[in-house]
Amino acid sequence: MSEAAKQNWSFKDFINQAGIGLALLGLVVFFAVTTEHFLAPNNITNILTQITINLVLAVGMTFVILIGGIDLSVGSVMAFAAVVAGKAITTAGISPGEAIAFACLAAVLAGVVCGILNGVISSYWGLPSFIISLGMLNIARGAALHISDARTIFSFPFAFEEFGSAQFYGVPMVFILAMVLVLVAWFVLNKTVFGRLIYGIGNNEEAVRLAGHSVFWYKVAAFVICGLCAGIAAIIYMARLNISSPIAGIGFELNAIAAVIIGGTSLFGGRGSVIGTLLGAFIIGVLANGLILYGLNDFMRQMxxxxxxxVAVVLDYYRAKFAG
Structure with missing residues (x-):
């Protein structure tokens, strides 16, 4: 790609993200003017808390969509990881401090294993990740229900709940954790060879292969990152609610995909950014919160x-034509 083409691409990418930022700003102004409590400090804190899990899942989903894949299993994997971690806490018979570390490790490992399976099966046999992750959705959900006997697990160490409710100058600690993850993902995608190859696979997988890189392992790594984020989301979910439920995370995969697409990452792969995903998660969170303040019921909010x-998918179609 020529230097002029790179500059042109950067300009297009900037315009795209600026448009998403303006859309978010417009939503904030609209709800601030038309509702009474939208800008109240407690409500802002609620928004930051509520978007955290979706943001973490969406960060992992960004890597998968950038390579032209999709992962429909993240909600179920989150529930599975939470149940595994919950069982680890309640049955290990260790001190509270050790239990928290053990639970975090168990949740992350559970998510990573699911990511490995999604990545290896879809990449080795060249199968659509849509179908493989749909199968994993059912496997992880069934495993969560089986391990927990379809019951909610609770009675975690107080430190879990303490972290879930902790704030730093009004900013929830769980949101700060999510922002650290966003910054790490941004660095990986923009400042490392691995990140450039993730974009390259989404743009032209065959060209990356002919350049001598193992496309298989990079694609597996994208799904592993997605599973890792699902494990982290499980930890945040447990800290916020102090429970592990096998039916948690239903529909979360759709919200994560929506945040990524609304944020400007192309469903066709190869184009997008984690900063756009952050803005997309904020748009979904602000919209949901504003509609609640309007008094709309859950059915109307879903619609x-x-x-x-x-609308975001239609805009993605026209963005792809513009970029082409």
Whole structure:
């Protein structure tokens, strides 16, 4: 790619993200003007807390969509990781401090294993990740229900709940953790060879292969990162609610995909950014919070969110034509 083409691409990418930022700003201004408590400090804190899990899942989903894949299993994998961690805490018979570390390790490992399976099976046999992750969705959900006997697990160490409710100058600690993850993902995608190859696979997988890189392992790594983020989301979920439920995370995969697509990452792969994903997660969170303040019921909120997702996909189609 020529230097002029790189500069042109950067300009297009900047315009795309600026448009997403303006859309978010417009939503904030609209709800601030039309509702009474939208800008109240407690409500802002609620928004930051509520978007955290979706943001973490969406960060992992960004890597998968950038290579032209999709992972429909992240909600179920999150529930599976939470149940595994919950069982580890309640049955290990160790001190509270050790239990927390053990639970975090168990949740992350559970998510990573699911990511490895998704990546290896879909990449080795060249199968659509849509189908493989759909199968993993059912496997992880069934495993969560089986391990927990379809019961909610609770009675975790107090430190879990303490972290879930902790704030730093009004900013939830769980949101700060999510932002650290965003910054790490941004660095990986923009400042490392691995990140450039993730974009390269999404743009032209065959060219990356002919350049001598192992496309298989990079694609597996993208799914592993997605599973890792699902494990981290499970830890945050446990810290916020102080429970592990085998039915947690239903529909979360759709919200994560929506945040990525609304944030400007192309469903066709090869184009997008984790900063756009951050803005997309904020748009979904602000929209949901504003609609609650309007007094709309859950069914209406789902319908409106669905419309926003469809509009985002249509815009993605035209963005792809513009970039081409």
């Amino acid at each position: 409106i969110t669905g419309v926003v997702i469809i």
